[in-house]
Amino acid sequence: MNNLFIETGGSLNFQTGGSDGERVYNADREWLKIKEQYRNFNLQIPVDLAYHIRISDNVSFVPFLGLNLRLNMIYRMKMSLNSSLPALRDNTGWINLLSSSEENMGSSSLTWNWFQVGLTCGFGFNINRIYVGLNGIVDFIPAFGYSEGDYKPKINSENVKLSVGYNF
Numbered sequence: 123m124n125n126l127f128i129e130t131g132g133s134l135n136f137q138t139g140g141s142d143g144e145r146v147y148n149a150d151r152e153w154l155k156i157k158e159q160y161r162n163f164n165l166q167i168p169v170d171l172a173y174h175i176r177i178s179d180n181v182s183f184v185p186f187l188g189l190n191l192r193l194n195m196i197y198r199m200k201m202s203l204n205s206s207l208p209a210l211r212d213n214t215g216w217i218n219l220l221s222s223s224e225e226n227m228g229s230s231s232l233t234w235n236w237f238q239v240g241l242t243c244g245f246g247f248n249i250n251r252i253y254v255g256l257n258g259i260v261d262f263i264p265a266f267g268y269s270e271g272d273y274k275p276k277i278n279s280e281n282v283k284l285s286v287g288y289n290f
Contacts, residue, residue, distance in 0.1 A: 125174045129186065130167060131287065137162040155204045163196040168242050168257075182248045190242040190259045194220060197234050197265075238263045238279075246285065253287040 140159035147153045170188030177183055197220050220234055244257025259281050266277040 125176070127172045127174065129170050129172045129188075133166050133283075133285075135162075135164050135166060137164075152206045157202045157204070158199065159201075160199045161196065162194065162198075165193045165195065166259075167191045167193075170242065174248070180250050183245065184248060184255070185245045186257070187241075187243045190240040190261075192238040192240065192261075194234065194236050194238065194265070196220075234266045235263060238265060240279075244283075248289060251289045253285065253289055255285040255287075256282070257285065258282050 138159075138161045140157065143156045143158075145153040145155045168188055168190045170186040172184050172186035172188075175183045175185075196218075198218055200217070220236055238261050240259050240261035240263075242257050242259045244255055246253055246255025246257075259279075261278045261280070264276040264278045
């Protein structure tokens with residue numbers, strides 16, 4: 123069992139994206155369109171159980187399974203509402219989703235989570251001191267969970283990562 127290891131690391135991640143919704147029409151041909159943008163900056167720390175399979179003196183194959191700990195440091199969103207009716211046009215500006223103050227999310231029940239835990243699994247190759255790997259992450263703790271009566275939306279994130287690193 124001297125090929126079985128508990129391995130950890132860390133990565134800083136910046137994500138940006140959004141959606142440019144489609145126009146929704148009513149019977150009078152009036153329309154609405156919602157556009158969303160987000161930015162997320164987080165620290166991820168994987169803690170994995172890894173098994174090193176030696177291929178040669180300088181190369182090993184490493185399948186692994188473990189937990190991914192995520193600390194969301196910045197999570198901001200901007201929404202703009204466009205409409206054929208000028209009275210319905212609005213732009214929120216950038217709001218901090220991690221803050222429960224009135225000017226941001228408006229309520230602590232709408233605040234996003236600072237901390238998340240997820241499952242990570244994948245494989246990698248050690249070539250001398252260089253590491254190259256591919257893994258997937260699925261969150262157990264959602265980034266956002268809200269509950270009001272029957273309305274219970276949850277946002278879980280899933281991602282795939284290609285990693286390049288240096289082994290000390």
